[in-house]
Amino acid sequence: MARELARRSLPSGRTARVVMSEAADGDMAVGGPDDLLADRRSTLVPGSWTWLDQVHGTSVVEVRECGDGAGSTADAVVTVAGNAPIAIQVADCVPVALLGSDGIAVVHAGWRGLRDGVLEQASRALSAITDGPFEAVVGPHIGACCYAFGESDLDEMAELLSPMVRGLTRDSRSSLDLATGVEHVLRTLDTAVAVVDGICTSCDERYWSYRDTGTTQRQAMVAWIQPGPG
Ligand SMILES: [Zn+2]
Numbered sequence: 001m002a003r004e005l006a007r008r009s010l011p012s013g014r015t016a017r018v019v020m021s022e023a024a025d026g027d028m029a030v031g032g033p034d035d036l037l038a039d040r041r042s043t044l045v046p047g048s049w050t051w052l053d054q055v056h057g058t059s060v061v062e063v064r065e066c067g068d069g070a071g072s073t074a075d076a077v078v079t080v081a082g083n084a085p086i087a088i089q090v091a092d093c094v095p096v097a098l099l100g101s102d103g104i105a106v107v108h109a110g111w112r113g114l115r116d117g118v119l120e121q122a123s124r125a126l127s128a129i130t131d132g133p134f135e136a137v138v139g140p141h142i143g144a145c146c147y148a149f150g151e152s153d154l155d156e157m158a159e160l161l162s163p164m165v166r167g168l169t170r171d172s173r174s175s176l177d178l179a180t181g182v183e184h185v186l187r188t189l190d191t192a193v194a195v196v197d198g199i200c201t202s203c204d205e206r207y208w209s210y211r212d213t214g215t216t217q218r219q220a221m222v223a224w225i226q227p228g229p230g
Contacts, residue, residue, distance in 0.1 A: 001022060001024050001025060002019050002020060002021045002022060002025050002044055003019070003020055003022070004017065004018065004019050005018045005019065005020050005097070005137050005139055005195055005197060005221075006018040006097065006099065006137040006194065006195055007230045008099050008135070008230075009229060009230060010101065010102050010225070011101055011102065012101075012102045013228070013229065014082060014102065014225050014226060014227055014228070015225065015226040015228065015229055015230035016099045016104050016223065016224075016225055016226075017223065017224055017225075017226055017230065018097045018099075018104075018106075018137050018139075018221065018222070018223045019044065019045060019221070019222050019223075020095065020139045020140065020197070020219065020220070020221050020222075021044055021219045021220045021221075021222070022206045022207060022219060023205075023206060023207060023208050023217070023219065024206065025040065025043070025044055025219070026040040026043075027040070027208075027217040027218065028040060028041070028044075028087075028089050028218050028219055028220035029089055029216055029217055029218040030051055030053065030071075030089065031216075041085075041087075041220075041222075044220070044222060045085045045222045045224060047066055047067075047083055047084070047085050047224070048066050048067030048070070048085075049067070049070065049085045049086070049087045049222065050063045050066075050067060050068055050069050050070050050072075050077055050079075050084065050085070050086045050087065051070055051071065051087045051088075051089065051220075052071070052072055052073070052074045052075065052076075052077060052087075052088060052089075052108070053071055053072065053073045053074070054074070054075050054088065054089065054108045055073055055074075055075065056075065056093075056108075056110050056112040056113050057073070057074070057075050057112075057113070057116070057118070058075065058076075058113065058116050058117050058118045058120075058121045059072075059073065059074035059075060059076070059121070060074060060075075060076040060077065060078060060105075060121050060122050060124075060125040061074045061076070061077045061078075062077075062078050062079065062125060062129065063077060063078070063079035063081055063084050063086055064079070064081055065081055065084060066081065066083055066084040066085075067084070068081075068084070075088070075107065075108040075109075075113055075118050076088075076105060076106065076107040076108065076118055076121060076122035076125070077105065077106055078098075078103060078104070078105040078122065078125045078126045078129060079103060079104060079105075079129075079225070080102055080103035080104075080129050080130055080225070081225070082225045082226070082227040083224065083225070083226070083227060084224060084225070085222050085223070085224040086104065086105075086106050086222070086223055086224065087106065087220050087221065087222040087223075088106050088107065088108040088220065088221055089108075089218035089219070089220050090108060090139070090141065090201075090218060090219060090220075090221065091201060091207070091208040091209055091210040091215060091217065091218045091219065092110075092141060092142035092147075092201050092202065092209050092210045092211050093108055093109060093110035093113075093141060093142075093178075094109040094110070094114075094138060094139070094141040094178050094179065094182050095107070095108065095109075095138075095139035095140075095141065095221035096109050096119065096122075096136055096137070096138055096139070096182060096221075097136070097137040097139075097221060097223045098122060098123060098126055098134045098135070098136055098137075098191065099134065099135045099136075099137065099194075100126050100127075100129075100130040100131060100132060100133075100134050101130055101131040101132065101133075102130045102131070102225075103126055103129050103130030103225075104126075104223045104224070104225060105122045105123075105125070105126045105223075106221055106222075106223050107119055107122045109178075109182055110178075111149075111153070111157065111176060111178065111181075114157075114161070114178070114181050114182065114185065115156070115157060115160060119182065119185045119186065119189065120185065120189065123189045123191065132190070132191075133190065133191070133192065134189070134190075134191040134192075135191065135192050135193075135194040136182075136186050136191050136192070136193045136194060136195075137194055137195040138179060138182055138183075138193060138195060138196040138197060139197050139221050140197045140199040140200070140201050140204070140207055140219075141178055141179065141200075141201055142178065142200055142201050142202050142209060142211055143177075143179075143198075143200030143202070143203065144167025144168065144169070144175045144176065144177040144178075144179075144180075145167075145169055145170050145175070145200055145202075145203060146169060146170070146175075146200055146202035146203060146209075146211060146212070147167070147169070147175045147176050147177075147178065147202075147211065148169050148173045148174065148175050149174055149175050149176040151174060153176075154166060154174055154175075154176055157176060157181060161181045161184050161185065162180065162181070162184045164177070164180045164184065165177050165178075165180050165181045165184070167180075179196060179198075183196070201219075207219055
């Protein structure tokens with residue numbers, strides 16, 4: 001079932017919380033029957049979620065009150081509002097939460113987003129509404145063990161990010177190490193990585209994996225600011 005990946009007391013006395021769903025919590029993909037999805041969401045985290053129509057891009061939505069901008073075409077969302085859950089859906093891509101001194105972000109970081117700067121854009125948007133330093137929480141995603149990757153795309157990522165993103169699958173094919181790429185970018189943003197969940201969505205049955213099964217089902221990372229202490 002869903003796990004809390006992080007809970008941080010903020011200087012304002014509020015509490016930032018980050019939760020990750022699992023397959024057992026139900027499909028959090030958008031596009032299915034809305035009432036069922038709304039039930040699943042509210043079971044996990046009550047309140048009207050700001051979810052995104054994700055396109056592996058770099059756009060960021062700012063939420064000023066609960067539910068603002070739900071359905072926007074974007075891959076990251078930031079807020080300083082209390083009780084305003086912000087969410088992204090994933091099945092292999094890396095879910096990342098950024099926690100600032102009094103605001104939060106969630107980011108959908110697949111390889112294209114990583115290449116094109118979605119973490120940088122989210123960090124910039126969060127900087128505009130709250131002070132740093134930022135801490136990052138990296139949720140479950142596909143590991144290098146399972147993420148076979150074409151040589152020319154891998155060369156591009158290694159050149160752009162770091163040679164350390166080159167990995168090997170369990171059957172010794174070239175693969176992309178997304179977590180290493182994410183951690184590299186976060187370092188360039190002076191963001192401490194507080195949590196890295198090492199679970200591979202393809203290896204671990206508790207998660208949906210697009211690479212493994214071609215599924216359209218998704219787990220969600222949800223973050224929100226609780227008005228009081230945690
Ligand atoms: Zn794996």
